[in-house]
Amino acid sequence: MSGSCSSSCPSSSTCSSKEEQQAQAAQQENAISRSLGKIKHKILVMSGKGGVGKSTVSVNLALALAKNGHKVGLMDVDIHGPDVVRMLNLKGALQPPATPDGLIAPLQYNDNLKVVSLEYMMKDRDEAIIWRGPLKREAIRQFIGDMDWGKLDYLIIDAPPGTGDEPLTVAQTIPLVKAVVVTTPQQVALADVRKSINFCKAVKMEIVGVVENMSGLICPHCQEVVEVFKSGGGEQMARDFDLPFLGRIPMDPQVVMAGDDGRPYLSTAADSPAAQAFASVVKAIELRLPPGIPSGPLPMAGGCASCSLG
Numbered sequence: 001m002s003g004s005c006s007s008s009c010p011s012s013s014t015c016s017s018k019e020e021q022q023a024q025a026a027q028q029e030n031a032i033s034r035s036l037g038k039i040k041h042k043i044l045v046m047s048g049k050g051g052v053g054k055s056t057v058s059v060n061l062a063l064a065l066a067k068n069g070h071k072v073g074l075m076d077v078d079i080h081g082p083d084v085v086r087m088l089n090l091k092g093a094l095q096p097p098a099t100p101d102g103l104i105a106p107l108q109y110n111d112n113l114k115v116v117s118l119e120y121m122m123k124d125r126d127e128a129i130i131w132r133g134p135l136k137r138e139a140i141r142q143f144i145g146d147m148d149w150g151k152l153d154y155l156i157i158d159a160p161p162g163t164g165d166e167p168l169t170v171a172q173t174i175p176l177v178k179a180v181v182v183t184t185p186q187q188v189a190l191a192d193v194r195k196s197i198n199f200c201k202a203v204k205m206e207i208v209g210v211v212e213n214m215s216g217l218i219c220p221h222c223q224e225v226v227e228v229f230k231s232g233g234g235e236q237m238a239r240d241f242d243l244p245f246l247g248r249i250p251m252d253p254q255v256v257m258a259g260d261d262g263r264p265y266l267s268t269a270a271d272s273p274a275a276q277a278f279a280s281v282v283k284a285i286e287l288r289l290p291p292g293i294p295s296g297p298l299p300m301a302g303g304c305a306s307c308s309l310g
């Protein structure tokens with residue numbers, strides 16, 4: 001049956017009946033479940049406010065996991081600041097589906113890393129984006145259901161800061177998605193990040209742990225860590241909320257330069273305190289979400305996230 005109105009109605013060709021809409025929704029639901037069924041761990045990288053290094057952590061986490069031999073997907077759903085494409089210096093555009101299943105291939109950064117960004121839906125990179133909630137929701141659902149992610153060990157999702165439509169859609173669409181919360185040591189960030197943690201509780205999203213970024217500064221002269229803001233705030237907060245602490249990453253000028261040039265730095269094997277700190281954050285996440293094992297409830301929160309005794 002096509003169209004709920006009679007053929008004399010001027011919109012009969014475009015108006016779809018309620019049944020058609022329901023069928024389409026059910027089809028999308030199936031596509032989403034099929035996609036998610038092949039992905040072991042889904043990680044939403046969250047922060048209370050912008051500028052704390054959430055995209056930096058997302059991109060480098062995806063790269064590091066891929067480098068460690070895992071199959072990884074990176075999904076950038078930050079419409080207001082889609083930085084992933086720039087940070088990875090990705091070229092090219094999404095192509096129409098080539099396979100009979102009609103799925104769209106994500107961009108392939110390397111053998112182990114597939115990337116999709118909302119940036120591909122923007123005509124101009126500098127265009128200001130004004131999207132309403134339902135559109136964002138639909139875009140995110142399509143990014144899951146319509147993309148050929150294939151079998152993945154990890155899907156990393158970079159969402160905008162705060163607790164708006166995007167993290168909510170992710171929480172509602174992806175069962176067993178887990179959060180990595182990024183914060184800086186400053187108090188303001190901490191006040192906001194508490195909201196993120198309460199959001200996770202409200203939507204019953206488990207938290208893998210807390211990362212304290214920009215924790216102290218690496219002196220360019222002697223490579224010693226200089227405490228700029230009081231560090232340790234993120235760790236204290238993790239303790240207060242009984243959450244695992246995944247580690248602290250110092251501020252390193254190389255991170256900024258690398259991010260701007262599209263050469264991610266933290267996930268490289270560089271012999272610097274920041275790169276080493278990041279490697280131990282990645283290790284803590286791999287321990288909490290082992291790549292070979294499908295996602296289930298996390299082991300008890302609290303304890304030490306960087307050793308298996310957690």
Ligand SMILES: Nc1ncnc2c1ncn2[C@@H]1O[C@H](COP(=O)(O)OP(=O)(O)O)[C@@H](O)[C@H]1O
Nearest residue numbers: 050051052053054055056250251252255256259
């Ligand atoms: N550990 C770090 N040391 C130095 N600069 C950093 C670090 N982490 C992030 N940055 C820089 O801070 C800025 C904001 O980071 P970004 O990842 O875009 O934050 P968010 O996604 O939370 O808005 C970027 O210029 C980035 O290069």
Ligand SMILES: [Mg+2]
Nearest residue numbers: 054055081083
């Ligand atoms: Mg960002």
Ligand SMILES: [Zn+2]
Nearest residue numbers: 219221222223
């Ligand atoms: Zn120095």
